[in-house]
Amino acid sequence: MTDEPRRRGAARTDELLRVTLETAAEVGYAGLNVEAVARRAGVGKHTIYRRWPTMAALLLDALSRVWTTDLDYHDTGDIRADLREQFLRSAPALAAPPIGPVYRAVIAEAQADEALRATLHDRFLRTVEESTLARIKRAQEAGELVSGVDLTFPAEVLCGTLYYRHLLSTRAVDETAVDALLDMFMAAYGT
Template sequence: MAEEPRRRGAARTDELLRVTLELATESGYAGLSIEAVARAAGVGKHTIYRRWPSMAALLLDALSRVWTTDLDYRDTGDVRADLREQFLRSVPALAAPPIGPVYRALIAEAQGDETLRATLYDRFLRTVEERTLARIVRAQLAGELVAGVDLTFPAEVLCGALYYRHLLSTRLPDEKAVDALLDMFMAAYGR
């Protein structure tokens, strides 16, 4: 039987990211190490360290590969319906492997690592907040929401409530929770 050719470059990187996600899903962050990834991928640790300086950096790149949830809001002219659709579309992605376990692990690790915390915000959370803010500002300009109010903090609250439920609560952000959140938002800012 012929030996499988050695993978290099992009193919090797893809393999390492795939193995990282598999191990993170199986054993969680606590059971994950550069050594474990190297062993599972059949490479030396130096192969991984040449690409990523830490386990957290490797996980961030692995998460980027599977974070495929469409973050663009539709604009149907009904801001509540558009927010609801987007939030309900995002919930399963955040709850299921591989994103759910990896994302929770990175959030936990980021609490003691300011650089990771900033990177996680810049690569993932900032986009969610900016797109949510853009959608509600468009609604404000169209007259669906009260004029003259800065909606930056309300956008953070909308996103933050769902992340809180997903990351810290034992209650999932289900339809009932999404509807209650949007009812509060519309009561405060709707016309």
């Protein structure tokens, strides 16, 4: 018998999410499975399956737990400054562990798994796009951006450019990249 009391509820969930990220960072998404997480956490597989129906659901919850960057844009009345601040604030989270390597692995796996791809879009990408779109629409309503233009696609381009750099290139998302992206956006849509 162990001296440590059995962990249940929120504490157990937190522990499983932490162990999932640690395991994923070591073996990658393709090598990740419920058995490995259960073994490392010292629990039975049923403990995991009671909380998460699939490995993807578990990993996405784990990523959500460590994604601590606030996705709410500041609204200072200067759309360029607000976009810049948000992009530079969230860039380090996608570039460094634990999120960076695990997120890249999930993106890769999602290309061959439609359900994972849909879940990833619903849980992460859609949230980022909607948050960006809401902020630029407020700027449009305030007269900072041209009126009468649908900003849905520009919001996708703003977010997509940064994700492309993080996930598919070796170039950094730094001040130079963010400034160049915002210069293009403001040249096209600024008033």
